[in-house]
Amino acid sequence: MGxxxxxxxxxxxxxxxxxxxxxxxxxxxxxxxRMNNRKWLKVLLLVLVCCLCVSLAACQSKENTNNEASxxxxxxxxxxxxxxxxxxxxxxxxxxxxxxxxxxxxxxxRDNPNVKVAVEPQVWDTLGTxxxxxxxxxxxxxxxxxxMDDFGTALKQNALVDFESLFxxxxxxxxxxxxDDAYWAFGNKDGKHYQVTLSxxxxxxxxxxxxxxxxxxxxxxxxxxELIDAAVKLTxxxxxxxxxxxxxxxxxxPESPDPQVFPPxxxxxxxxxxxxxxxxxxxTDAGVTAMNRQLDxxxxxxxxxxxxxxxxxxxxxxxxxxxxxxxxxxxxxxxPTLQKESTFDxxxxxxTYFPSEDGSTFSPSVINGWNVGVWSGSKNKEAAGKxxxxxxxxxxxxxxMTVGGQVPVRKSTVQKNADFLSKPDKTYxxxxxxxxxxxxxxxxxxFPVSGWRADLNKIAQDILVKGKDVKAxxxxxEKEFNERAGS
Numbered sequence: 001m002g003x004x005x006x007x008x009x010x011x012x013x014x015x016x017x018x019x020x021x022x023x024x025x026x027x028x029x030x031x032x033x034r035m036n037n038r039k040w041l042k043v044l045l046l047v048l049v050c051c052l053c054v055s056l057a058a059c060q061s062k063e064n065t066n067n068e069a070s071x072x073x074x075x076x077x078x079x080x081x082x083x084x085x086x087x088x089x090x091x092x093x094x095x096x097x098x099x100x101x102x103x104x105x106x107x108x109x110r111d112n113p114n115v116k117v118a119v120e121p122q123v124w125d126t127l128g129t130x131x132x133x134x135x136x137x138x139x140x141x142x143x144x145x146x147x148m149d150d151f152g153t154a155l156k157q158n159a160l161v162d163f164e165s166l167f168x169x170x171x172x173x174x175x176x177x178x179x180d181d182a183y184w185a186f187g188n189k190d191g192k193h194y195q196v197t198l199s200x201x202x203x204x205x206x207x208x209x210x211x212x213x214x215x216x217x218x219x220x221x222x223x224x225x226e227l228i229d230a231a232v233k234l235t236x237x238x239x240x241x242x243x244x245x246x247x248x249x250x251x252x253x254p255e256s257p258d259p260q261v262f263p264p265x266x267x268x269x270x271x272x273x274x275x276x277x278x279x280x281x282x283x284t285d286a287g288v289t290a291m292n293r294q295l296d297x298x299x300x301x302x303x304x305x306x307x308x309x310x311x312x313x314x315x316x317x318x319x320x321x322x323x324x325x326x327x328x329x330x331x332x333x334x335x336p337t338l339q340k341e342s343t344f345d346x347x348x349x350x351x352t353y354f355p356s357e358d359g360s361t362f363s364p365s366v367i368n369g370w371n372v373g374v375w376s377g378s379k380n381k382e383a384a385g386k387x388x389x390x391x392x393x394x395x396x397x398x399x400x401m402t403v404g405g406q407v408p409v410r411k412s413t414v415q416k417n418a419d420f421l422s423k424p425d426k427t428y429x430x431x432x433x434x435x436x437x438x439x440x441x442x443x444x445x446x447f448p449v450s451g452w453r454a455d456l457n458k459i460a461q462d463i464l465v466k467g468k469d470v471k472a473x474x475x476x477x478e479k480e481f482n483e484r485a486g487s
Contacts, residue, residue: 081383082116085143086131087370088124089199096336097199100404107399108390115383125256128154128450135159138377142384145198145370149452151187152445155194160373162192166385178410179392182436183369187445195371196392198400199333200407202351202432202440203259203365206320206330206338209348220352222359224265224293231303234326241323247303249320249328250294252461253312254454260329261297262456264354264363265290267441278447278487280455283474291470295463309464321346331368332432336405339425351428353439367440407432448485455481 089095091102105117120141122130128150134140135157146154154160162168168176183197205227211234212219221227231247238245250260266273269286281287297304308316313330320328321342330338332351339346353362372391374384390396397413400406401420407429408414414421414433421429443449459477462468468476 080114080116081380082118083143083378083380083384083387084118084120084141085145085387086120086122086127086141087145088122088127089119090121091119093121096340097333097400097404097406100399100406103399103403104391104396107395108387111390112383112386115387117387132157132159135375135377140375140377142375142378142380143372143387144375145372146195147450148186148368148371148443148445149450151195151371153448153450154371154373155187155189155445159376160194161376161378161381161385162189162194163196163374163385163388164192166374166381167389168193178412182367182440182442183409186442187371195373196388196409197369198372198391198406198409200367200369200409200432200436202332202367202407202435203329204332204354204431204435205327205352206335207327207350207352208344209350210345211326219350220362221355223355224357226359227355228297228301228303231297231327232301235303238323243323245324245326246305247326248297249316249325249330250297250304250308251311251313251316251329252308252457252464253310253315254457254461255312256314257453257457258313258329258331259366259453260456260460261294261354262287262290262460263441264365265293265357268354268356268361268363272441273452274444274449278444278449278485280452280478280481282456282459282478283471287474288470291459291463291474295460295470298464309461332428332435333406335428347425349425349428351431353431353435362439364439364441365435367436367442401429405429407436447487451484452481 089098089101091098091105105119109116128146131140131144131146132150132153135154140159183200184193186197187195207219212230215233217230217233221230234245234247236245237243251258252260263273266282266287269290270281270284273281275281298306298308316325316328317330317334317338319325320330321338323343335349335351339349342349354365356363372388374381374388378384392409394410394412397408397410398417401408401413401417420426455477459473462473463470
């Protein structure tokens with residue numbers, strides 16, 4: 001470029017700067033004012049700041065407009081979250097409770113599209129122990145189902161989050177009253193709640209209504225003698241199938257055990273199976289009587305087969321639905337599946353209470369269930385708490401009852417479904433509910449009691465197989481339990 005042209009451009013640029021400076025001077029100080037270079041730079045800086053503020057305000061206005069249009073009120077959408085849950089139920093399974101759980105999860109994910117529930121099914125009798133170990137290593141699930149046996153230990157390990165900090169503080173007194181019962185009070189620590197009990201269970205006598213009617217046997221049984229007499233009458237070969245049917249099914253395998261005759265008989269006589277300090281209290285006179293009553297059904301009355309020595313409760317359930325037992329000790333929560341899978345008319349399966357010594361009342365049965373809580377180490381506590389709350393809302397509670405065959409958590413669910421509960425094949429739900437209220441025994445949680453069911457079954461095996469003295473076997477088991485529990 002030539003020197004002349006270069007000087008023209010430089011002169012033009014200089015003139016533009018002069019004009020710009022004069023314009024600013026006129027704008028801020030009036031047309032006749034004069035500014036030196038320092039003042040002029042201050043004015044220029046002020047203009048730039050003003051321009052920046054206007055630009056930011058415009059951007060914010062545009063962002064707010066976009067957010068209002070999308071319904072987010074200025075908040076960014078939540079990130080996708082997956083919460084992990086351990087339970088003994090498999091939502092891909094076919095049992096009534098599993099089908100209900102799948103429907104409840106589907107509804108939750110429908111209402112909370114950014115949260116996915118990943119269920120990792122576990123073996124039920126080792127679930128609690130596995131969770132306690134996972135808590136220690138920092139690798140536990142967000143939502144956990146623990147048995148009542150293990151719940152006290154979970155509290156001592158501070159493994160659970162209180163519901164007050166998650167959702168309960170927003171509940172009304174009416175909401176809490178709707179679910180307030182002995183289960184809701186279980187495990188309360190320092191006035192806070194750490195669990196809600198699902199799959200509430202009552203152990204009682206399951207029986208075939210059709211077979212008892214054929215023999216003219218009426219229920220409920222008032223005394224143990226009445227129960228034994230009925231079991232004797234029902235022990236025979238089935239006329240139609242030729243199957244040897246026994247009157248009363250029991251299971252003494254330590255594998256996946258349920259309470260048999262011993263606990264209700266002992267609790268009715270002495271009030272508890274444990275001392276106030278948490279020690280096993282089984283070798284009393286009442287304990288000897290209760291164990292003899294249980295085992296006499298095998299050795300003396302022959303209403304329970306010898307195979308009970310090694311049978312698991314699952315074995316007895318399978319044999320009951322195949323027609324090999326007229327009655328058995330079983331869990332109310334299993335009735336829907338038994339009704340569905342039995343080789344006979346499953347609607348005839350009913351439930352009744354354990355009798356007592358003198359017939360004045362019914363013997364208390366061990367109530368159980370699964371304490372559902374949120375792991376204290378979870379990185380997704382809020383989402384996990386929201387899901388636990390969802391599992392006990394009105395919609396889910398009705399699904400647990402009508403689809404899953406479970407006793408509902410909410411009193412309002414019972415009131416709204418009176419017609420459903422009055423159906424002949426659903427009367428067991430009313431038996432369970434009354435059992436919870438009047439004839440239930442909630443084991444202590446303040447000290448460790450895990451393993452007592454297996455201990456009692458080992459006693460039965462030692463007596464039946466090894467010929468041990470009843471009292472000596474009870475004393476040995478007490479000692480082993482107390483040493484293990486540290487009581």
